[in-house]
Amino acid sequence: MPSASTSATATASPGARSASRSSIWRRFSRRCWSTTTFRNLALACAAATLAACGPAAPKFHATDLTGADYARDFALTDHSGRPRTLADYRGKVVSVFFGYTQCPDVCPTNLSTMKRVLEILGPQAARVQVLFITVDPERDTRELLAQYVPAFHPSFVGLYADPARTAETAKQFKVFYQKQPGATPQTYTVDHSAGTYVYDPQGRLRLYVRHGETAEAIAHDIQRLLEGE
Incomplete structure (x- = not known):
């Protein structure tokens, strides 16, 4: 057991x-x-x-210049003969482009694009001002600017000054321009910077739009500025 x-x-x-x-x-x-x-x-x-x-998505398609210490103002004459400064357009988004009336390609392309921008914005276009500053004061008279600039859109404004004031304004805006000789003394062309500055309704420089940007992208950026971005 x-x-x-x-x-x-x-x-x-x-x-x-x-x-x-x-x-x-x-x-x-x-x-x-x-x-x-x-x-x-x-x-x-x-x-x-x-x-x-991670990095946030950019607010704008254009280059953000907020806080830049240049291109803050100008003192020019519009194509109606009235003295103008940037403060005259306070309350609107303002685009500033330097060019000349006999420009063969860049200038008419820019102005046509801005016309399309206003079409995209619809009623908001009334709060946008397009300015065209000539870099060819010898040939671009007030009368010629009055014919050329509003032909793209009735609200567009041409601005001019004497050669010395034109050069000083271009310097303040970091804009390059230079004559290129033609077949005769009066058939020269002008090489110049092709970008556009954009200001918010408070008159502050905000954006730099490179030549060739689409009207849709520019309209998007302007809309954001109108909304207080």
Whole structure:
């Protein structure tokens, strides 16, 4: 007959072993699920943090010049003969472009694009002023500007000055221009900067639009300025 001590140390039954393994598996599964869940949550938080710290989408298509210390004002004469400064157009978004009436391509393209911008803006176009400053004061008289500039849109304004004031204004606006000789003294062309400055309704320089930008992109940027961006 087996002794009592032998009975006490007998091997557990198959049912008991199965229950023990099931309990261990449940504890292991819970531990693995908790670890996986924690890892996924940590990765999600890290991704959210990186997204928050990443660069924000640009507000404008054009180059943002907010805070620039140049191109702040001008003192010129419009094609109606009235003295003008930037303050005269306070309350409107103002675009300023330097060109000349005999320009073969860049200037008419720019003015045509701005006409399209006003069409896109619809009723809001009344809050936009397009200014065209000539870099050819010798040939671009008040009368010629009065014919040329409003031909693109009745609200467009041509501005001019004598050669010295023109040069000073271009310098203040960091605009380059230079005569290129033609076949005769009066058939010269003028190389010049082709970008456009844009001011918000408070008269602050905000944007630089590169030549070739689409009317849709410019209208988008102007709309944001009109909304107080």
